[in-house]
Amino acid sequence: MPATSPISRCDPQAVIIRHGSDPHALVQILRELQAELGWLPREALTRVATALGLTLAEVEGVAGFYRFLHLRPVGRYRVLFSDNITDRMLGSEALLQALCRQLGVVPGAIVGDDPLVSVDRCSCTGLCDQGPALLVNHHQVVTRLDATRVAQMAELIRTRVPVPAWPAEWSLVEDRIERADVLLASPPAQGAALAAAIARGPQGLLVEIERSGLRGRGGAGFGTGRKWALCRKAAGTGRVVVCNADEGEPGTFKDRVLLSRHADAVFEGMTLAAFAIGARTGFVYLRGEYRFLLEQLEAVLQQRRAAGLLGSSICGVAGFDFDIVIHLGAGAYVCGEESSLLESLEGKRGNPRVRPPYPTESGYLGQPTIVNNVETFCAVTAITLRGAAWWAAIGTAQSSGTRIHSVSGDCARPGLYEYPFGTSIRRILEDCGAADTQAVQVGGPSGVCVAVNEFDRSIAFEDVPSAGAFMVFDRQRDMFEVARSFTHFFAHESCGFCTPCRVGTALLVRRMDKLAAGHGSPHDLDALFEIDRLLRGSSHCGLGATAGNPLRETFNRFRPAYERRLRSLHLIPGFDLDAEVSIARQVTGRDDPAAHLEQQG
Amino acid sequence: MSSADAADVFHLDGHDVPFTTGETVLAATSRAGRYIPHLCWHPDFAPHGSCRVCTVRVGARLVPACTLPAATGLVVESDTAELRHLRLRLLQLLFVEGNHFCPSCEKSGDCQLQATAYAVDMTGPHFEEFYPARPVDASHPDILLDLNRCILCSLCVRASREVDGKSVFALGGHGIDTHLLIDSPSGRLVDTDFAPTDRAASICPVGVILPKRRGFAVPIGERRFDQQPISAAEEGDP
Numbered sequence A: 001m002p003a004t005s006p007i008s009r010c011d012p013q014a015v016i017i018r019h020g021s022d023p024h025a026l027v028q029i030l031r032e033l034q035a036e037l038g039w040l041p042r043e044a045l046t047r048v049a050t051a052l053g054l055t056l057a058e059v060e061g062v063a064g065f066y067r068f069l070h071l072r073p074v075g076r077y078r079v080l081f082s083d084n085i086t087d088r089m090l091g092s093e094a095l096l097q098a099l100c101r102q103l104g105v106v107p108g109a110i111v112g113d114d115p116l117v118s119v120d121r122c123s124c125t126g127l128c129d130q131g132p133a134l135l136v137n138h139h140q141v142v143t144r145l146d147a148t149r150v151a152q153m154a155e156l157i158r159t160r161v162p163v164p165a166w167p168a169e170w171s172l173v174e175d176r177i178e179r180a181d182v183l184l185a186s187p188p189a190q191g192a193a194l195a196a197a198i199a200r201g202p203q204g205l206l207v208e209i210e211r212s213g214l215r216g217r218g219g220a221g222f223g224t225g226r227k228w229a230l231c232r233k234a235a236g237t238g239r240v241v242v243c244n245a246d247e248g249e250p251g252t253f254k255d256r257v258l259l260s261r262h263a264d265a266v267f268e269g270m271t272l273a274a275f276a277i278g279a280r281t282g283f284v285y286l287r288g289e290y291r292f293l294l295e296q297l298e299a300v301l302q303q304r305r306a307a308g309l310l311g312s313s314i315c316g317v318a319g320f321d322f323d324i325v326i327h328l329g330a331g332a333y334v335c336g337e338e339s340s341l342l343e344s345l346e347g348k349r350g351n352p353r354v355r356p357p358y359p360t361e362s363g364y365l366g367q368p369t370i371v372n373n374v375e376t377f378c379a380v381t382a383i384t385l386r387g388a389a390w391w392a393a394i395g396t397a398q399s400s401g402t403r404i405h406s407v408s409g410d411c412a413r414p415g416l417y418e419y420p421f422g423t424s425i426r427r428i429l430e431d432c433g434a435a436d437t438q439a440v441q442v443g444g445p446s447g448v449c450v451a452v453n454e455f456d457r458s459i460a461f462e463d464v465p466s467a468g469a470f471m472v473f474d475r476q477r478d479m480f481e482v483a484r485s486f487t488h489f490f491a492h493e494s495c496g497f498c499t500p501c502r503v504g505t506a507l508l509v510r511r512m513d514k515l516a517a518g519h520g521s522p523h524d525l526d527a528l529f530e531i532d533r534l535l536r537g538s539s540h541c542g543l544g545a546t547a548g549n550p551l552r553e554t555f556n557r558f559r560p561a562y563e564r565r566l567r568s569l570h571l572i573p574g575f576d577l578d579a580e581v582s583i584a585r586q587v588t589g590r591d592d593p594a595a596h597l598e599q600q601g
Numbered sequence B: 001m002s003s004a005d006a007a008d009v010f011h012l013d014g015h016d017v018p019f020t021t022g023e024t025v026l027a028a029t030s031r032a033g034r035y036i037p038h039l040c041w042h043p044d045f046a047p048h049g050s051c052r053v054c055t056v057r058v059g060a061r062l063v064p065a066c067t068l069p070a071a072t073g074l075v076v077e078s079d080t081a082e083l084r085h086l087r088l089r090l091l092q093l094l095f096v097e098g099n100h101f102c103p104s105c106e107k108s109g110d111c112q113l114q115a116t117a118y119a120v121d122m123t124g125p126h127f128e129e130f131y132p133a134r135p136v137d138a139s140h141p142d143i144l145l146d147l148n149r150c151i152l153c154s155l156c157v158r159a160s161r162e163v164d165g166k167s168v169f170a171l172g173g174h175g176i177d178t179h180l181l182i183d184s185p186s187g188r189l190v191d192t193d194f195a196p197t198d199r200a201a202s203i204c205p206v207g208v209i210l211p212k213r214r215g216f217a218v219p220i221g222e223r224r225f226d227q228q229p230i231s232a233a234e235e236g237d238p
Ligand SMILES: Cc1cc2nc3c(=O)[nH]c(=O)nc-3n(C[C@H](O)[C@H](O)[C@H](O)COP(=O)(O)O)c2cc1C
Pocket: A215, A216, A217, A218, A219, A220, A221, A222, A224, A244, A245, A246, A247, A248, A249, A333, A334, A335, A336, A337, A338, A339, A371, A372, A373, A374, A376, A541, A542, A543
């Protein structure tokens, strides 16, 4: 241990005690320790393990699972560029390279025991309507990056100006609501829906939600009322309500705006769920990228407690006790999958669980649990107040109500657009000022890609379902590069639990990169589709099962983008001899033609 | 439904397989002396569901047999061209992910990965090799750990925790960087209380956890899976 052991800068015990020495709070404890230490030295892990009654390897295994927790030193300024395709389309790569040049660092590389700065990329930060964006020290965001901002940032870092003292307008996160319908336009008065629910009683509320036809907004579209009914009647004691605010699907940022603008409606929806199923415990699983929202959310919770809308005897009803704790994620898309989310809430690695049992039977610490998306809870609040019939009259027969779209990419007015289900893709494109559009990626990388001849299709569970992202690509864009970016995303986010996804997504990336480098052959396309079939047929969770979607969806519609990359019709080996000697070039500092092997072809 | 109800059977490739309440398809199949290829499942431990080699077809769905609850009348397909091919590819993924030089491996002939590969007629890696840089831990006086061969099945993790009460192992990292961790301050096996008599010392389906000073005691050609294919071998530790 060097003399300036970073652990001397903080007392792990204080953090551990603040969490009641509860091993289930492990992820929170590690996150808070790291916020103080910059990274997690082994000494700190050992102390945490001892205090929580866990083994060091268990704690190390959990810490190593999350992208935002570090087992090795990182820069005292840890800069992460959001690497969604929409950030790239706004020039993020050139800005990242510029910052690295100005600071004399290499992206992704960490030099020394206590470097001043490290710069890397991370998955989408959910700021696509105001990108390019970046995250500093897993806490503060910087939006609307440009060359000037990057140059100033380099100077602030060089002169060691603390991040909180950086220009405040850099961290301004706008809530761009471009089209509001029933949810975004008129958030209900605080407590009004609760009063309505209490008048109806738990069973009455449940019936109302079921009759509304509301289906979950997180992606799978499961009937909300049905889920709650299953949980209510499950055997076992204790009931838990979880709000899924992980919002990890690249291109999605509606939950960020809902939490920022309509937190009361979200918390009220959770409290209504608690009333319906008889839960006393609630959690919001807030993605680590939205750390900047934490204080304002805590303030809303506090205010609701003071108003008697959380805590014991809510609204004066004896026995109606419920409260909400916010749990911060630490950079893992898979933790948006509800059973991974529960593992993470319990302080473990976020590997998806084996089902059955489903969370409604056995969820958080074995208690029957419902997990719903942020937008689902907002809808619940509106329905409770205005009635199932009102909601069911909006949208289509199979998809009641509205859907909020996070619109980004090639359009004049990115931001949130709320429409009744059944609205055509063309209409949304017109409203957001998209011109010369070639494709829309609906629902993020795991969703569907829609081309021009399909723009009259509509967003609905029965036509084009959507988990909320709507990324627009005009004719200048290379749809192969879009797919390659998404493929990298899945490989980066694979949890590593099951064989097909752990190895298959890494192989997909290799093949797509090979095509991008111009070394591809038709054989590589066959291999790609074979891996896609393997992923769909044998993955443990939806991440692996959808990891080949970008490939399949874009190939079927934009075949020339792939074919023009095929160098020959013959097989070209995946092994690139010249690339293999690149380490030797780096070591010798040479890059002249003589230091390269002769290029074939 | 009583657990001894003899009428409780499901159908595996046209054969009736009896099961008891709460049993999974793989557990019942194995107990009935039939074979569905698998690696991370072991009769003495709760199923893990990570290797996916036991994937079977039930109607339109592909599901791992190790976590699939058996149910009366369930129609399960396992020995089909489709599933043999799926398993072949999954095994090939496991082979290219690690470093498996079978001819020089002490476990050759006793290895479930190798034997299962034979069972699905694997003749080559098919995918490009990763050649990962993985360490060998030779620190322990009696046990060698060659992580080049680890398939991340977590059987040693489960055995050490549940049977030995030691929790010597855990899984770390994520994605393609997932790896086995050793529970000691140095991260080396010598600084744990691991013993050659531990259950975890004999559970590894591949050649990671090996006793030292026992080089090729049984000659290759006369080992467990040299005698009979894995589909006919007794279930349990090698
Ligand atoms: C890999 C993966 C990631 C997911 N991420 C999210 C997410 O960020 N937010 C979300 O609400 N649901 C996400 N889901 C869906 C959840 O598993 C779950 O279906 C949802 O939270 C249920 O809420 P709902 O019924 O209100 O839609 C994800 C699913 C998978 C497979």
